Each structure stands twice: as C-alpha cells, then as structure tokens.
Amino acid sequence: MAAVAAMAGGRRRGAVGLSIDGAEEAPEERVGRLIRENPVVIFSRRGCCMSHVMKRLLAAVGAHPAAIELEEADEEAAAAAAGGAGLPTLFVGGAAVGGLEGLMSLHLRGRLVPMLLEAGAVR
Template sequence: MQEGGGVSCAVAGEAPTPTPASRCAGAGLLGLTINPPGGEPPAERIGRLVRESPVVIFARRGCCMCHVMRRLLAAVGAHATVIELDEAAEEAAASAAAAATVPALFVGGLPVGGLDGLMGLHLSGHLVPRLREVGALCG
C-alpha cells in the first residue's frame, strides 16, 4: 500500500468495477502494461477503464502534475483512479483515449485534459457539479 495526500493507493493489475460504495472508498493506483495476460488489446482496455471509473487520471510514474490533480480532487471529496503508464501504454492511451498529453483526466468517461483543464473546471465552478453528476462525490 502507498499513502499520498490523504488518498490510499493500492498497486494492482486491474481496475475494479466501481460500485457506489467503492467510488467513495478511495483511489486506486494501477500500473498498466501494454500486453496484459488475457490478451485484451490496449485500446480496448484503456477505454474500458475510462468507462468503468468515474474519475481517471493517466500519468507517468512520479508526475508532479498528477500529484497536484489528485490533491485538488481529494480536497473537493473525489478520489481518482490513477493509472501509471509505461511508455508503450502511454502511446496506446494517447491514441485510444484521445489524450494528447499525460497526465490526462477523464470525468464520467469524458476527457477533461490535463492539469490546466482540471483547474479551469475548478475555477469556473463546474468541477464539483460535474463530479456529483457522475457519482464521484460522496455525501
């Protein structure tokens, strides 16, 4: 287990299917490899992960912008599933999820962008309502 910014992260090979209770439990930190056992193509796997989790961040290991994104989301009461990409998976994520840069944030399956997109949503007052809409906020 790894603790960071009030967000509990567990390294795992697969994202759990979120339920209303698990959405409130905390974030997950997943390492994504390009050729997982089971043979699911990377583009399909990435698309499935984005659809199954209300808030997803694709990032590189040790990315400071990802850390800031996680902290901001945790401050408003949402916890993101953070998927750390290796180089090959990063290319697949960029093409499959229409993300030009990493870190890339998805809320409710829709791309928000990077840190600038998250900050824009937050400063405009649209972040919390959008997180509520997708069931990412508890309480």
C-alpha cells in the same frame, strides 16, 4: 503487465495486472475499459508531479480518482482516448477533461464539482 494501477491518495499498491481473468487486453481496450468503469480516472507516467497535484485537488473536493500509471507501451492508447492530449490526462464520467490546466479551468469556473456530482464521483 504494461500498466500499473495506483491507489488514490498517493499510496501505491504493487503492480496490478489490468487484465480480466488473465486474458490479455490490447492497450486501447484496457484504457477504454478503465474509463468506462471509473467515474474519475487519471492516466499518467510514474512519479508525475502534475498528476499528484490533480489527485490532491480532486481529493479536496471529495473525489478520489483511480490513478493509473502507464508504461511507455500504453501511453499512446491513453493519449488517443484523450483526443491526442499528453499525459497526465483526466477523465470524468467518461469525458476527457485534459491535463492539469483543464482540471484547474473547470475548478476555477465552478464547473468541476457539478461535473463530479453528475459522474457519481462525489456525494
């Protein structure tokens, strides 16, 4: 499968097929579905240190994102969904936040937690 799902908190599960009932999805459809189905999702490359920092910051405020490690074939679809931004990229409530800089900017301006609350990612 072209993508690997990772559990929040840095622990990985084995490779998980990201298709429904064995039906193959196009990368664009798969990325769109993951964005719609998860209040907070990070798309990154395997072993990305910036995505690790993003997951730690989100966990510190009580959110546990779906962390999706992409293979090269799916990177372009995630970048397109984020408006051309590179990886890692974060989506909160379906809205593209950007990478680590976008996340830090929201946090430092005091807008991260309200955004997470609105998306239903924290209580």
